[in-house]
Amino acid sequence: LSGGQIGQVYRLRLADGTLLVAKFDGGSQPQLDIEGEMLRYLANQSQLPVPTVIHCQPHLLLLEWMAGQSRFSPPAEEDAAEHLAALHNISAPTFGFPFTTLIGALIQPNPPTACWLDFFREQRIIHLGQLGVKLGRLPQPFLPRLDSLCEQLDKWLTEPERPSLIHGDVWASNVLAENGRITTFLDPAIYFGDAEMELAYIALFHTFGEPFFRRYAEIRPLAPGFFEERQYLYSLYPLLSHACHFGGSYVGMVDGVLRRFGF
Numbered sequence: 001l002s003g004g005q006i007g008q009v010y011r012l013r014l015a016d017g018t019l020l021v022a023k024f025d026g027g028s029q030p031q032l033d034i035e036g037e038m039l040r041y042l043a044n045q046s047q048l049p050v051p052t053v054i055h056c057q058p059h060l061l062l063l064e065w066m067a068g069q070s071r072f073s074p075p076a077e078e079d080a081a082e083h084l085a086a087l088h089n090i091s092a093p094t095f096g097f098p099f100t101t102l103i104g105a106l107i108q109p110n111p112p113t114a115c116w117l118d119f120f121r122e123q124r125i126i127h128l129g130q131l132g133v134k135l136g137r138l139p140q141p142f143l144p145r146l147d148s149l150c151e152q153l154d155k156w157l158t159e160p161e162r163p164s165l166i167h168g169d170v171w172a173s174n175v176l177a178e179n180g181r182i183t184t185f186l187d188p189a190i191y192f193g194d195a196e197m198e199l200a201y202i203a204l205f206h207t208f209g210e211p212f213f214r215r216y217a218e219i220r221p222l223a224p225g226f227f228e229e230r231q232y233l234y235s236l237y238p239l240l241s242h243a244c245h246f247g248g249s250y251v252g253m254v255d256g257v258l259r260r261f262g263f
Contacts, residue, residue, distance in 0.1 A: 007024050007026065007027070007030070010023075021066075024059065032057065034099075035102065038189075039053050048087050049182060051066050068183035074211040079181050081215035083182055084216065085220045087165055090165040095119040095191075096191060097192060101168075102189060105245065108123075116157075120193070125237065128243075129142060129146040138243055138254070149258060160195070164194065166190065166191065166193055167188050167190060168201075172207050174187045175207065197234050199234075203227075203235070204231070
């Protein structure tokens with residue numbers, strides 16, 4: 001199957017006709033158990049539709065096969081908005097998560113943090129900026145620019161009312177729909193953060209359009225300034241993640257966000 005950013009992905013048909021998805025990572029540091037634990041957390045702590053985890057080890061993950069395609073009618077987008085708004089209503093005492101999670105193949109550190117701006121600064125932007133330089137994907141001069149931006153985050157961001165549980169990786173191939181309904185969300189990158197991080201990711205990669213944002217805002221109204229300003233600042237994290245994974249044009253997009261905010 002396509003979508004195997006971490007290892008290989010297969011569809012299995014058992015002798016009784018049951019369909020499963022098998023993910024296999026034969027690398028030296030497999031981490032598929034983290035993906036399995038994230039899916040189990042969502043299944044146990046939320047109503048978000050996710051595949052059942054059948055078997056979970058660092059090198060092998062077996063999942064329930066879920067029907068659907070990554071094409072979304074307006075009713076499916078509205079359904080996605082309802083699911084994610086409900087997910088974002090799940091909260092925790094602090095930002096972060098009980099365990100380290102993943103964004104793609106990269107470690108996503110989640111130490112419990114009382115202040116969102118501190119968490120966003122240290123565990124998201126600075127963390128991936130330093131990693132990007134270490135991997136040779138980002139030019140070293142990007143680091144002082146990121147540092148300067150992070151010193152002034154309070155010019156554009158305020159503390160959310162409370163931490164929200166977010167999926168963290170809602171791009172089109174990680175969502176399946178059928179008959180105007182979402183059947184499953186795949187490949188999570190969960191943590192408790194600002195719900196607008198999720199919305200900025202969706203806007204950046206055009207996962208959903210106007211029907212999604214209209215329905216979401218009906219359930220969870222957005223403070224003024226998200227579409228004009230904050231979505232671009234929050235897009236910096238997924239852009240840094242993609243720069244670390246792939247380099248190329250994503251480096252220029254990180255540069256564009258920094259320039260947009262004067263850095």
